[in-house]
Structure formats: structure tokens, C-alpha cells
Amino acid sequence: MRNLLVAIRHTLTLWLITALIYPALMLLIGQLALPYQANGSLITDSAGKIIGSALIGQNFTSNTYFWSRPSTINYSQDETASPTGVSGASNLAPSNPDLTKRITQEIQRLKSVGVTPTADLVYTSGSGLDPHITVAGAIAQLPRVAKATNIPESQIKPLIATHTQGKFLGIFGEPSVNVLQLNLALEALKR
Incomplete structure (x- = not known):
């Protein structure tokens, strides 16, 4: 006992x-x-409404915005579920025909709007949720965004530099651009 x-x-x-x-x-x-x-690194608008997280990517489809990396879950289409979206990832093998089809369609979509496909604009991240693209991915989209917004490239390009984050701890990964923060700065420039 x-x-x-x-x-x-x-x-x-x-x-x-x-x-x-x-x-x-x-x-x-x-x-x-x-x-x-x-x-949650939540980003709010001027009215205090949550518009996203600096840690979870969002789907931008308009030509007036920089596009994020593709996502296997297409981010959240149901804004009532969560203000930052529903998350998830895929585990399709490289030999899976669905993966090959998605990549081929993404390359064709980018080329159809005059964007040179970069790896990060074609392939999803490991989690499928990455909110960042490479600097090269942002610059590849610069002519498309400038044309759609009627803002000269020379005014938009500094936004890319301003929102470029360095390597993690100065040694890991590559410099990247947070797409949501870049698009918010672009919105401010439009006004």
C-alpha cells in the first residue's frame, strides 16, 4: 500500500x-x-483587423500583387475557419503524376504572364506554408506587377530590397522576401 x-x-x-x-x-x-x-506573428491592417501571419503564406492571384510560392493545400479558402487560414502539406512522391501535372501547369501559368519560372515559384516548400520567396523570384515578377499597377519598376524594386530578410543566423538558407509584407508595402505605394 x-x-x-x-x-x-x-x-x-x-x-x-x-x-x-x-x-x-x-x-x-x-x-x-x-x-x-x-x-503567431499576426499582421493587422490600419483598422486592427488581422490580415495574416508573417509565418504562414497566403495565396495572391491578382497581377497587381507579388505571388507566393505554390501551396499543396491552396492555403485557406475559408476565412471563417481561422484568420490566418487552415494549414497542411502534401507528401506526393516525385514520381507521382499529380505532382508532375501541378508543376507543369505552374510553369505554363508563369510563362503565360511573362514571368521566368524560378524554383520557389514552381515548387512548394517542405511544409507547403512558406510565406517567403527568393529575391530572384520577386525580381522575376517585377515587370508583371509594374505593368499591372502602372507603377514604374524603379519605384517597386526598392520595396523588394527593403523587405529582403537575410540568411537565418547569417549562415543558413538564402535571403528571402516575405510576400505578405511586400504586398502590404506595395499597397501603401499605390495610395
């Missing part, structure tokens, strides 16, 4: 630490130290 009581006490103690104290402590530290990140 004594061993049973010791086991129950240890179980309750560990439950208290791992299910209540630790999560509450992490929540408190996150809210105090990094509130923007802890709350």
Missing part, C-alpha cells in the same frame, strides 16, 4: 509540473519576452 501511495504522489507531482506549472511558465515567458512571436 505504501508503494502505491508513493506512486500516486509522484504521478500527481509530475502531472502538476508538466501539465500546469511548465505550460503556464512558458506562456508567461513568451508573453513577456516575445509577445509578437508568441501570439
